[in-house]
Amino acid sequence: MDNLTWRGLGLRAALACAGLMAAAPAFAAEITIWCWDPNFNVAIMREAGQRYTKTHPDVTFNVVDFAKADVEQKLQTALASGTTSALPDIVLIEDYGAQKYLQSFPGAFAPMSGKVDYKGFAPYKVELMTVDGKVYGMPFDSGVxxxxxxxxxxxxxxxxxxxxxxxxxxxxxxxxxxxxxxxxxxxxxxxxxxxxxxxxxxxxxxxxxxxxxxxxxxxxxxxxxxxxxxxxxxxxxxxxxxxxxxxxxxxxxxxxxxxxxxxxxxxxxxxxxxxxxxxxxxxxxxxxxxxxxxxxxSNLGGSSWYVLASSKQKEKAIDFLNEVYAKDLDFYQKILTERGAVGSLMAARTGAAYQQADAFFGGDKVWQNFSDWLGKVxxxxxxxxxxxxxxxxxxxxxxxxxxxxxxxxxxxxxxxxxxxxx
Amino acid sequence: MAMTGSGTRAGGLRRYYDVNGWLFVAPALLLIGTLMLYPIVSSLMLSVYSGRGMMMRFVGAGNLVRLYSDPVFWTALSNTIVFFVIQVPIMIVLALVMANALNDPRLRFSGLFRTAIFLPCITSLVAYSILFKSMFSVDGIVNRTMMAIGVMDQPISWLTDPFWAKVLVIIAITWRWTGYNMIFYLASLQNLDRSVDEAARIDGVPAWGRFFFLTVPMLKPVILFTTITSTIGTLQLFDEVYSLTEGTGGPSNATLTLSLYIYNLTFRFMPNFGYAATLSYVIVVLVALLSFLQFYAVRERR
Amino acid sequence: MSPRLLRRAGSALRYLLLSLAAFLSVFPFFWMAIGATNTTADINKGKVSLGSALSANIASFVAAVDVPLILWNSVKIAVFGTALTLLVSSLAGYGFEMFRSKLRERIYAVVLLTLMVPFAALMIPLFMMMASSGLIDTHIAIILPSIASAFIIFYFRQASKAFPRELRDAAKIDGLREWQIFLFIYVPVMRSTYAAAFVIVFMMNWNNYLWPLIVLQSNETKTITLVVASLASAYYPDYGTVMIGTILATLPTLFVFFAMQRQFVQGMLGSVK
Structure with a gap:
């Protein structure tokens, strides 16, 4: 075989490889979210996405799940290398780590004060995402x-x-x-x-x-x-x-x-x-x-959603979080009954699901109790x-x-x- | 290539030889140069900086000073050395003994044994961590079995007692890599000339004597090779301790290795990339030193 | 004790030792297989007998994971990565051994030195490079850094020492070019060396975790190892399903090893002399 054919073959093979390897293209107005636990955060975020898409058909959601340590590792690598293109639009961060990220990567997360009414949430959740008077996240589940x-x-x-x-x-x-x-x-x-x-x-x-x-x-x-x-x-x-x-x-x-x-x-x-x-x-x-x-x-764990400042869909992402997590009380009833997630939006406590006595726990009003304690953390x-x-x-x-x-x-x-x- | 006159013929040949030499190694060198050397240099440069996340400042030798006064670093270093000093010899001896036991043409099922013993090294980290954690939990199958056959009457708290946690890590690495090293020994054993061994046997030299004074010396090069790769592996030990302790290196930092500390400084703690980079060059220096010593030890006895 | 009895005892001891080692090595695999047939509750209770939840576990795994896509991702990375590694690294190993020069020996030493640098130190600069070339979330970014492997170059250089030089000389006299000698003589002669390297590199690529984790960003590009890790990380992992995942993550390496076992052992011969 002569050189020309070899080279041609090689080129074609290389092109074929590149074609095979290329990832699926991203869609416009798609909000990408990183979180962990397929039965909990991932499932809840999918539910939230579906609710928002119903009223905003132009916005779709891509919820990507990794192990918790892996989400942190990926986030830290991308932030440290200044590679904003590698970041999602929304990321879940455990409350204990919130200040670490907010303070060591200033400017990486989008402030949401003024866009979200934080008075409705458990105060300790808001406090942990506040830096210099600006609030940066959407309080999510409580670890009361x-x-x-x-x-x-x-x-x-x-x-x-x-x-x-x-x-x-x-x-x-x-x-x-x-x-x-x-x-x-x-x-x-x-x-x-x-x-x-x-x-x-x-x-x-x-x-x-x-x-x-x-x-x-x-x-x-x-x-x-x-x-x-x-x-x-x-x-x-x-x-x-x-x-x-x-x-x-x-x-x-x-x-x-x-x-x-x-x-x-x-x-x-x-x-x-x-x-x-x-x-x-x-x-x-x-x-x-x-x-x-x-x-x-007291509290153990719990996490919140953060919008990356580099996100192209920043405004949409914030609006989405605000519409569902700060306003949709029915959503909180659903994730409570289906996933056992206690949100930190205080108004959600008035919902019917929270009043129910649970025979599994010998008739204790489990959710009512937890949300009472939540206010005292x-x-x-x-x-x-x-x-x-x-x-x-x-x-x-x-x-x-x-x-x-x-x-x-x-x-x-x-x-x-x-x-x-x- | 044009050649002018006979005077340059030898030079031309040399150049032909040289050009081909470069061509063969070029793709690899290109890749190593861009994807290894460049990151190595840039992480060396990082090692003179320190700070939180992206807010780094130049500290010169500051990271070395910090290293010196950092008790966690010394703990990690001593753990790493303990793993290295205890685990590598155990594994090498075990692998040698097993290779020797397998290297008998009269042995039945040798293929079966060989395959079984090699298997552990192909498991993925994830599978491995799930299996080991459940097998070695306080009321896991290992404790239950040992208590049933009367080896001990109290369950061992494998992962919560600093001593046993270290033992477990050593068991885990040994389990995973003994078969891998054994294959190397077995391969070179089967390449050895058996006549010397046979002669010694006829002269009445016992099996253990033949093993130590004939087989082992002949295997010296491959033992050196596996010792060095195991040294590199153990000094960079990460997978096993990360997955068995869920990243903490606990209990009480008893299983924290240098690599795990680097990982924690990069990803779990407030990120300090400069300090982490400094630590990784401690590993490089250690590996280089130990490999050199091992080479030296083997040369000396020749 | 008579010598014969002694030998008998020695032989029995040897079988005992080997059986014990083989049992301990294989036991976790049995444990995994049994786990896959049990419900999570039973696994948590430490049940060690076969259960009846196998089909339920498979069903929930298939429901949670796009199995063909994820497996295809893993296979693609492992096979292409391994093929490229063998090609590039064996070229270099052969080149370093056959065409010696002072400069190249020094470079070779530097190449070996790169083995000593822990990967954690290189991750962030490497990630920045991949990001600036737009390769984040592609499988190319996973394969590229592993292609020129110092360990495999070393392995091939050692193996090349056993390659009969007469073959090369004869081929040269026949007028073959260097690349032809490599391709048509060296590669076929050294095929068991390649087989052994294939097993080792495939295993490394297939089980690779840290780097793919950092580079891959979407559910569609993930490998089986990543998927199993995220399943296992739930607040309350469904271990029955996870076991199916671990089996699926282990089977291909098992298969490759069994398929190439004979050549693997032979190939090791040349490499370690």
């Missing part, structure tokens, strides 16, 4: 926490639902000991590699790793101290069945191994998926720290270094359990954190 417990196990140990209402953590530990003595079940489960429990207790004590101005506040932080001591007490009392990861954690309470769990409202759907446990569950407000300002309400400044602090806390918690004085542990956390957040 509750104490989910097994009625049957507690009854067996001699406790009634009233016995769990408005208790302190010390009382919770006493009950836990009694439950284990009578039923052989551990009181609760915890992922010891994860700072979730610390965050729940700390926020319920109206504190955080940082003060209102975002400065590191670990030493002499009563709420954090209370959170650490409470956990150490629970571990020492043998109350916790340790979980090795998320799946193991979920398994512990869905398979009946533990008598209760303190976590975010978004777990409700998972618990209700265990049809054979219907009627055996109940909910109560979370236990309280014994410090001034502490309440029976202390607004704290999540700051920009939550992951760093979580790492420092989980690394130092074992020392506390081993008997190191709590102030020394706080100092160790503080020292590690100071180096990490420079």
């Amino acid at each position: 926490t509750g104490l989910f417990y097994r009625r049957d196990y507690l009854e067996q140990a001699g406790f009634k639902p009233q016995d769990l209402q408005d208790i302190t953590w010390d009382r919770y530990i006493e009950i836990g000991k009694a439950v284990e003595a009578k039923t052989g079940k551990k009181m609760t489960t915890q992922e010891l590699n994860n700072g979730g429990m610390t965050r729940i207790i700390m926020q319920s004590g109206n504190g955080w790793y940082f003060d209102k101005k975002g400065k590191l506040a670990v030493n002499d932080n009563a709420a954090l101290k209370g959170a650490l001591e409470t956990q150490a007490k629970m571990i020492k009392a043998g109350l916790i069945k340790p979980a090795t990861g998320w799946n193991d954690y979920v398994k512990a309470f869905t398979s009946g191994d533990v008598a209760s769990v303190v976590t975010g409202v978004w777990i409700t759907g998972t618990i209700k998926a265990q049809a054979d446990q219907a009627g055996k569950w109940g909910i109560a407000p979370i236990p309280k720290l014994d410090i001034p300002g502490a309440v029976h309400a 202390p607004a704290v400044n999540y700051g920009i270094f939550t992951n760093e602090l979580d790492t420092a806390v989980t690394a130092n918690l074992p020392a506390l359990v081993d008997g190191k004085p709590v102030d020394a542990v706080l100092k160790a956390i503080n020292d590690q954190a100071e180096l990490q957040i420079q």
